[in-house]
Amino acid sequence: MGVTNVTEYEAIAKEKLPKMVYDYYASGAEDQWTLEESRNAFSRILFRPRILIDVSKIVMTTTILGFKISMPIMVAPTAMQKMAHPEGEYATARAASSAGTIMTLSSWATSSVEEAASTGPGIRFFQLYVYKDRNVVAQLVRRAERAGFKAIALTVDTPRLGRREADIKNRFTLPPFLTLKNFEGLDLGKMDEANDSGLASYVAGQIDRTLSWKDVQWLQTITKMPILVKGVITAEDTRLAIQAGAAGIIVSNHGARQLDYVPATISALEEVVKAAQGRVPVFLDGGVRRGTDVFKALALGAAGIFIGRPVVLSLAAEGEAGVRKVLQMLRDEFELTMALSGCTSLKEITRDHIVTEWDAPK
Numbered sequence: 255m256g257v258t259n260v261t262e263y264e265a266i267a268k269e270k271l272p273k274m275v276y277d278y279y280a281s282g283a284e285d286q287w288t289l290e291e292s293r294n295a296f297s298r299i300l301f302r303p304r305i306l307i308d309v310s311k312i313v314m315t316t317t318i319l320g321f322k323i324s325m326p327i328m329v330a331p332t333a334m335q336k337m338a339h340p341e342g343e344y345a346t347a348r349a350a351s352s353a354g355t356i357m358t359l360s361s362w363a364t365s366s367v368e369e370a371a372s373t374g375p376g377i378r379f380f381q382l383y384v385y386k387d388r389n390v391v392a393q394l395v396r397r398a399e400r401a402g403f404k405a406i407a408l409t410v411d412t413p414r415l416g417r418r419e420a421d422i423k424n425r426f427t428l429p430p431f432l433t434l435k436n437f438e439g440l441d442l443g444k445m446d447e448a449n450d451s452g453l454a455s456y457v458a459g460q461i462d463r464t465l466s467w468k469d470v471q472w473l474q475t476i477t478k479m480p481i482l483v484k485g486v487i488t489a490e491d492t493r494l495a496i497q498a499g500a501a502g503i504i505v506s507n508h509g510a511r512q513l514d515y516v517p518a519t520i521s522a523l524e525e526v527v528k529a530a531q532g533r534v535p536v537f538l539d540g541g542v543r544r545g546t547d548v549f550k551a552l553a554l555g556a557a558g559i560f561i562g563r564p565v566v567l568s569l570a571a572e573g574e575a576g577v578r579k580v581l582q583m584l585r586d587e588f589e590l591t592m593a594l595s596g597c598t599s600l601k602e603i604t605r606d607h608i609v610t611e612w613d614a615p616k
């Protein structure tokens with residue numbers, strides 16, 4: 255199939271998937287203003303490329319929390335991947351590993367931490383949702399650590415599920431032949447049908463709305479894995495996260511699926527980077543669809559980016575091969591962007607290589 259860019263997988267996935275599943279993957283919260291803005295904001299950042307620099311050799315490798323990867327492009331946690339393809343998270347894990355990059359497995363995966371680990375070598379992070387029952391959390395974190403996961407991405411923007419109207423209309427629920435595998439043995443693996451979104455009801459029943467900064471510290475008492483706080487978009491919370499012991503920050507608005515009318519993450523990134531003062535690495539997810547987007551995030555100070563929808567939608571279209579292709583296309587586009595901007599390594603990408611609408615004229 256002649257797919258030439260990441261976005262083309264949207265239409266293919268839409269054709270292939272049941273409406274309920276496609277809508278769950280693709281949509282955002284309420285007016286979906288933030289969802290649209292997530293793309294638009296990238297288009298308002300322009301390049302200031304440098305010329306006549308030898309770009310015959312370009313190095314994209316980087317080190318994340320001490321782990322060397324092939325490029326600063328990683329896989330974000332997205333739930334329930336077996337709705338996209340029978341191989342689900344297995345396919346994603348294999349594709350990420352063969353691309354030499356990190357996969358983050360969702361708490362709500364349809365494959366367990368042990369199953370994802372069984373796919374072979376690869377650097378994997380585990381995304382954590384904190385359940386009301388802390389024994390459940392402690393058990394799961396222990397299992398992830400034992401299965402060789404290298405870090406926790408603690409999602410902090412979801413005390414309640416955002417109002418995703420497509421899911422409400424479709425009465426979204428996990429198909430009965432699938433389970434949230436990590437919770438299977440705990441009797442929390444099934445999702446009931448509801449009059450609105452089955453997932454919203456599940457979250458209301460199980461997820462701990464009392465979660466607060468002291469729990470970030472508690473988490474460090476039950477695991478040696480470093481903790482990335484996922485869902486920070488302000489300087490204030492950046493400082494608190496670092497104080498609470500975070501090993502890194504993920505600037506994320508959950509793919510525009512939680513609070514609508516928050517800024518695009520690429521617009522919030524610089525504020526967070528400044529507040530972090532280089533004490534911990536800052537990552538970004540949200541709306542990354544092009545190699546140019548990756549470059550813009552790095553120019554604004556991100557140590558790397560994560561992609562969500564491009565993975566599930568390419569998985570739906572072509573399984574493992576689709577996810578591989580998405581990672582390869584982004585890699586190739588990013589390399590080309592570096593060459594055409596006059597950068598041969600990640601550290602050569604600077605703030606001066608871009609201009610934003612909030613910059614003063616030079």
Ligand code: FNR
Binds near residue numbers: 333409563
């Ligand atoms: C998500 N996201 C998410 N985040 C998380 O912490 N745990 C999860 O289980 C999920 N599940 C999930 C499912 C689907 C279908 C989507 C689209 C997103 C959010 C995800 O990790 C990430 O923040 C965004 O997807 C990034 O934006 P893009 O790349 O999808 O634009």
